[in-house]
Amino acid sequence: MPSLTFVLPHWLYWAGLIVFPVFAMVMARRTKARARVHGDWRGYSLPLAYMILIAGGMLGLHRFYLKSLLGLLFIPVFIFILVANGEQREYRASYSDAAALVESAQGAITREGPRIAEMEGQLPDLREKLAQAPEGSIGFRLAERGVKRAEGRIASSKERLARAKTDLETARPAAETAAAGRAFWRDMAAYAFYLLVAMMALDAVLMPWLKRRAEAKVAADDAERRAESEADEILHAVEDVEQGGDQKHLTTGWTGVIDRMSFYAGELVSYWAVIAVFAYYYEVIARYVFNSPTIWVHEAMYLMFGMQYLICGAYAMLTESHVRVDVFYAPLSPRRKAIVDLATSVFFYIFAGTLLFTSLIFAWDATVVDEVSFNEWRIAYWPMKWAMVIGGLLLVLQGISKLAQDVRAVANPAGGA
Template identity: 55%
Template structure:
């Protein structure tokens, strides 16, 4: 299988986090067509992202998409067998290297010992003639002869063992390499087969979309379940809008709603990134070094920015056994009193994240302008006037704190997102505080009206 060595550029990561939600929000809020039609653009999008599984065929309700599944499973199986064969090749090749080194080392040692034996034996005979029996000179000469003879004997045993290992391992290595090459070829040819099918479908896709649209009934009526889902979605959107207050606090509420919806689409990015990671790892045998870090950084930022939205829509966890039965004024009193603890938390988060953000850009780096300004060594005017194109084009210039793994993504933007999240939370707290004051001066609770529950909810429950 060909390898897939791709590392996401840092600028593409941050640009994608900004551009994709805007694009997704525009698609989600566009007017829905009255008549359901298959989209050629969506078909090509699915072909690019999921064509290896035939998802574009399933989108058009074509059973020929099932042909992609066994080929894809063949790739996974062949890669698994090829991985096992690669491990066997590595182990056997290591055994061959050890045997070759042993043979080379022991052959030299045995040769040296055999060459030294005659001189050592002659020295021993001379010592026996010239020295008294049991003297130190005789014992040393005998020990030298014994060591040389033992070295020769042990070396010959190791040489025989190494030669036997070589005779056994070398054919096994060749067999394992052939097995690995076989499974690599199976995976490679199956992958090219899928690519050929995708290329053919890319040419046929306009005709396939037209044929699928022609098969649609002229006026397709919604089922009870689809109607219930549509009404439920409309109610949920209405509920979000109902949280927006009147007056100047409404601007804060709308900002929190916008930011919450904006970062919600980051979860869609995670689907694509992890899909790419799975395909890279199990199809191309090229696991990424950036996918996991990119996503947990993204989810951390999503958690921070969505805090204000959760507070506005009351989506957070709250134990309201005593709070729920209270009147409107009493709830406002409780919220005002407990807001002290909220502002302590939100204010601490904002101040601490501000310190973290400046610490992140003050880390000494290739971009000394930013780090020196953050550390107070130069003024803002000197920092602003020192910019040139090298600040953007020189790969050796880094901006502040970076991650410690191979991807080395800058971390200071995430630290500034912490500041944004803390600021949004403080603003939403101010909005909630102002609304609680309004409730205190508004008088008694308005008469409660029964909730507007669509009649199709019963059908929704039955369908569930």
């Protein structure tokens, strides 16, 4: 299998976090507007089909989207690649162990052979000294001890040498077998991968025809066409309810400007979840298909989700999505809720102000020293730190908007209990 050495450029990462959500927001509004104009089911989306081909083509998901059961042919090939790579990893581990044992045994043979010869050459002199020393004397005991020590060392070295030769005899064939098995499964995985790529390339060429055929099938079946139209209508209705539920919190005037800033910021970063799908899909394919795990995917995603968490704070406050205890708060009238919010807002401003102030310090320090990550990707941290500032600023502004709305609710007698 070929290996993947792609590392995401820093500029592409930061640009993608801005360009992709904007593009997704525009396309979502365009699709929804077209659905409202035409009403009926408008067919399959060719750009979406190609996107599915890129993201899930190895599993044939684009075929399933276009109502083709031939997508089932992709699944066993993909599973075979995973199995082949698993076998390859097993053989690689076995080869590594056997190769280490061969190297250790060869080192022992190289080391113990001369040592035995040297000690055996010294042994006659030691025995001669023992024979010449008067029995029972100190010299005799020292010579006797020297002979026994030399004989013990020779025996130990011979034992290690024999063990090393035995290990070499068993480990060398095992290493050769593991190397052959690893090469076999590597080739099998590569052939299956090339087959999968060829199938995906063929489908990329046939995609317009597959789209027309799928639409013709639906058009020929009135029941299926009605089902598709009803499904689209239900989906649009659910989207309208969800979006309408969030947009009902938008106000008018200068507070409405702040509300819309929080709303669109939250909508923008919500599309980062789609980026995460593509990123982790790439990581899984790189790790389990190409045996090329990455470092940058994990860091890119936890940085992205950290920024998303902070920037979405104002959106959550706008839509009242923060977790809170509603046992006493929920039954209150809007005016009394506003009074409670005003009384407890001091705690919010302590938190939000501290977040904004400390984030500003972190961002400035990161910019001055050009802080980067500690791993080999070495991405700059200052954009993420400034995203913390943006999140804190949006949260403070949304708090000001909420404060103004609460003051209006308290001052308006119509909102009283």
